[in-house]
């Protein structure tokens with residue numbers, strides 16, 4: 001599903017955020033990327049979602065070479081990916097329903113499908129009863145769950161989450177992790193960035209550790 005071969009990322013300022021990364025994550029896997037602040041976790045996820053472009057090497061996602069995914073192909077490519085940010089980036093002047101349905105609206109889905117799928121996604125995260133609420137009226141954990149519903153509403157094969165439990169207490173973080181695990185159990189490949197080592201160790205999944213832009217430890221599924 002994800003293959004990095006000698007991938008480096010240099011930002012315009014000259015900082016090399018990722019250096020010669022070799023990584024393979026199989027379809028259906030759930031894995032964590034960890035490391036200190038600045039290690040390159042977010043950069044790794046952003047390269048996969050084409051929010052940023054790598055500067056050297058090759059990235060293959062779902063059999064597609066990212067160098068060839070340009071222009072109009074980018075939105076099409078992203079339809080297969082769900083992305084969840086730490087600060088969830090919900091629109092505060094839109095209801096929960098409108099926030100979650102946004103990826104479907106952008107993709108031009110039919111009204112009936114939008115309603116059906118948005119309700120299904122909200123149901124999965126336990127927030128169907130809050131569809132008419134505005135984000136400010138929700139707790140931090142609920143807002144995070146809305147972010148998850150929005151990331152999965154278009155049923156992506158790959159879900160990327162950048163510090164999805166960043167601001168939550170341990171109990172809520174654990175709940176959010178169980179939700180990710182449920183999506184993984186129905187076949188979604190999941191890659192999460194987190195610096196919460198205690199929590200990710202408890203999950204007993206593959207852990208990829210970055211240090212200063214390099215892979216320090218690949219976890220148990222070593223490069224194939």
Ligand SMILES: Nc1ncnc2c1ncn2[C@@H]1O[C@H](COP(=O)(O)OP(=O)(O)OP(=O)(O)O)[C@@H](O)[C@H]1O
Nearest residue numbers: 011012013015017036037038039040041042043044
């Ligand atoms: N848009 C950018 N322009 C220039 N440098 C950047 C940019 N984004 C990240 N960097 C730099 O790249 C390096 C890796 O950053 P990145 O955000 O990937 O790390 P991280 O492990 O996700 O950190 P954190 O846990 O703090 O989010 C850092 O030195 C950072 O300052």
